[in-house]
Amino acid sequence: MTDTLLIRNVRPAGGASTDVLVRDGRIAAIGAGATGGDTSFDAGDRLMIPGLVEAHTHLDKSFWGMGWHKHTAGPALIDKIETERRNRREFGIDADRQSGRLVAQMVKLGTTHIRSHVDIDTETGIAGIEGVMAMRERLKDVIDVEIVAFAQSGLLIRPGTLELVDRAMALGAEIVGGLDPCAVDRDPKGHLDAIFGLAEKYGRPLDIHLHERGEMGAFSMDLILERVRAMGMQGKVAISHAFCLGMPDIDHVRRLIDDLAKERIALVTTAPASSPAPAVMACLKAGIVIAGGSDGVRDSWNPYGMGDMLERATLVGLRNNFRRDEEMELALDVCTYQGAKVMGIENYGLEVGCTADFVILPGETICEAIVERPADRTVVKRGKIVARHGELTQPIA
Amino acid sequence: MTDTLLIRNVRPAGGASTDVLVRDGRIAAIGAGATGGDTSFDAGDRLMIPGLVEAHTHLDKSFWGMGWHKHTAGPALIDKIETERRNRREFGIDADRQSGRLVAQMVKLGTTHIRSHVDIDTETGIAGIEGVMAMRERLKDVIDVEIVAFAQSGLLIRPGTLELVDRAMALGAEIVGGLDPCAVDRDPKGHLDAIFGLAEKYGRPLDIHLHERGEMGAFSMDLILERVRAMGMQGKVAISHAFCLGMPDIDHVRRLIDDLAKERIALVTTAPASSPAPAVMACLKAGIVIAGGSDGVRDSWNPYGMGDMLERATLVGLRNNFRRDEEMELALDVCTYQGAKVMGIENYGLEVGCTADFVILPGETICEAIVERPADRTVVKRGKIVARHGELTQPIA
Structure with a gap:
């Protein structure tokens, strides 16, 4: 498990494309050009929605x-x-x-x-x-x-x-x-x-x-x-x-x-x-x-x-x-x-300071994602990638 | 376009696995060991449902x-x-x-x-x-x-x-x-x-x-x-x-x-x-x-x-x-x-003599296929494979 994760070119809540830095299981920064992260990946302008x-x-x-x-x-x-x-x-x-x-x-x-x-x-x-x-x-x-x-x-x-x-x-x-x-x-x-x-x-x-x-x-x-x-x-x-x-x-x-x-x-x-x-x-x-x-x-x-x-x-x-x-x-x-x-989940959401529980998935808008329900989902739980493009990163059953 | 197509190990309507022979756009024979077919493929015990x-x-x-x-x-x-x-x-x-x-x-x-x-x-x-x-x-x-x-x-x-x-x-x-x-x-x-x-x-x-x-x-x-x-x-x-x-x-x-x-x-x-x-x-x-x-x-x-x-x-x-x-x-x-x-579609269905319009897809039962709606569908229209495992065989838009 890495402590920091930088996600480039992602659209939180369907907004403009930006970068999201996750540190110690929380959203540490949001903004184009956020730096840091032992691991980083390019989300290719996909949507980010909360878990x-x-x-x-x-x-x-x-x-x-x-x-x-x-x-x-x-x-x-x-x-x-x-x-x-x-x-x-x-x-x-x-x-x-x-x-x-x-x-x-x-x-x-x-x-x-x-x-x-x-x-x-x-x-x-x-x-x-x-x-x-x-x-x-x-x-x-x-x-x-x-x-x-x-x-x-x-x-x-x-x-x-x-x-x-x-x-x-x-x-x-x-x-x-x-x-x-x-x-x-x-x-x-x-x-x-x-x-x-x-x-x-x-x-x-x-x-x-x-x-x-x-x-x-x-x-x-x-x-x-x-x-x-x-x-x-x-x-x-x-x-x-x-x-x-x-x-x-x-x-x-x-x-x-x-x-x-x-x-x-x-x-x-x-x-x-x-x-x-x-x-x-x-x-x-x-x-x-x-x-x-x-x-x-x-x-x-x-x-x-x-x-x-x-x-x-x-x-x-x-x-x-x-x-x-x-x-x-x-x-x-x-x-x-x-x-x-x-x-009663505390610190839930996509703001800086929130727990890094979110989903990255394709879609032009939130509505399109709802309608299409793409299988290609990357899931982050407390800052850790638990599923990548629709597949679990570790077997967990 | 081939005139005959043999599909091995397929389960029409969720029944027992069998072979289906398609000739000239129609279902010509159903039964284990049906032979013939310029083209054949193994359906791996997938279901067959009508189009x-x-x-x-x-x-x-x-x-x-x-x-x-x-x-x-x-x-x-x-x-x-x-x-x-x-x-x-x-x-x-x-x-x-x-x-x-x-x-x-x-x-x-x-x-x-x-x-x-x-x-x-x-x-x-x-x-x-x-x-x-x-x-x-x-x-x-x-x-x-x-x-x-x-x-x-x-x-x-x-x-x-x-x-x-x-x-x-x-x-x-x-x-x-x-x-x-x-x-x-x-x-x-x-x-x-x-x-x-x-x-x-x-x-x-x-x-x-x-x-x-x-x-x-x-x-x-x-x-x-x-x-x-x-x-x-x-x-x-x-x-x-x-x-x-x-x-x-x-x-x-x-x-x-x-x-x-x-x-x-x-x-x-x-x-x-x-x-x-x-x-x-x-x-x-x-x-x-x-x-x-x-x-x-x-x-x-x-x-x-x-x-x-x-x-x-x-x-x-x-x-x-x-x-x-x-x-x-x-x-x-x-x-x-x-x-x-x-x-008013004539000759519709999965019987011998019916037009060969059908779908082959995974599923233990018909009900499971309804619930899971798998993307992996092979579609046959008048005896011709028009989609294979969820992808069109020819661009048609």
């Missing part, structure tokens, strides 16, 4: 690199949950190995930070958490991973799960996870009191999966808002999916958006094409932080996905009908700066 | 290869229509050159048949039609293109346009186009009588853009149904977009779907993530032919798109929440066999 932020995925259960598995789960949530637990046993999905494989793919494509929900249940216990923790220790030079202790199969309906989540938090998971307090746990008060209790006990933030649609989702969201207000947890809670914000009653949606903004509750979206979803522009205009995520990549839930947050920017753009250049740039913002805000 | 069918695009007005153009059009339909006419003048969009460039991209990615709507208006006249006709004559060995004479700026509200569409049909356009009889032309009866009249005059099919949503779109659709019934045009009419079939009133949608099936009216969808759209499964179950298209690729309307119908299959899958393998295969069906039905 992509994967703010919602499930690293522990991907089939990545395990061949194609036929998808057989029915459409209901409970079918997917039960199919998944069966698959985990039958296919031998090792969280350490599988999370490493998916991280390798994500890093190659420019992701520098990941928030991963990791399954905890009474069958697997906290093996998933331990596996992902082992992986992140192993790969700490190439990726930052934040772990959400996540009771995928339900928290209260499966006795013993809450204690396991507590253990995961004690072990060092950063975020307390929640899941559909009505639809899965059938006890919204019980579920939310339990996870907010854990968040208070460990002084950690919350990230709550909320697939519940329409008025049921809005009810759960209100219960979350009440607890954030009562406990002073503004800025410490994220709601993932938040499908209810795509419901037809726009007056109700507007009221919820105002309340979320006021309590500084962040959102994380996959920009799903087949379900209601929060409108990104309305959320940003209200001042809500809204980040993007792939959700599961090639797992029992989701057969799709390349682990590519630039593709996610395309999907955010398509889902929100972003066609003007400034709108499309917001789609990338969702997958970069907004994600950094949700995850 | 991709692009059933709805706008070749004449793409910016492909012209650099990035900032998108400035407002959200309304009329903004886009007027911005486009201005862009055509200001950017110098030549239909022959631009359609050729986009065809080159599409062919490289495995498209073997295209239905292109081509703009006709009182500013450009039929120059677009003539340009695309020149292109298709030039590139007839690598692509089949069907031309829809399309009054993008309105048919009746801009006097003189109907006569131009008539001239385009006389010149050899295959399909009479229509556009939002209420929303754009403000005269649904007048618009539909005019285009059905032209269809009758030239004995040609119709393809009608119907962006109109909800009850307005349903009204236009009913007027189309009435004319199909009255004129006996069953099997001769396609409706593109058909956003109204995504309206919330499912009883009304169900009635329309039944009527469309009965009159054998086909649908073409882009599977848009940001607007209501026909549900592919419901349409297929009712017996409606429903094909896929990219719509505009990098033009004044749409900044997105790679001209990739395998990506369209992914988007069809995502939009329709197709997760099971058999559902995902239907998404590809929409971009292959269903498109062939809409376009």
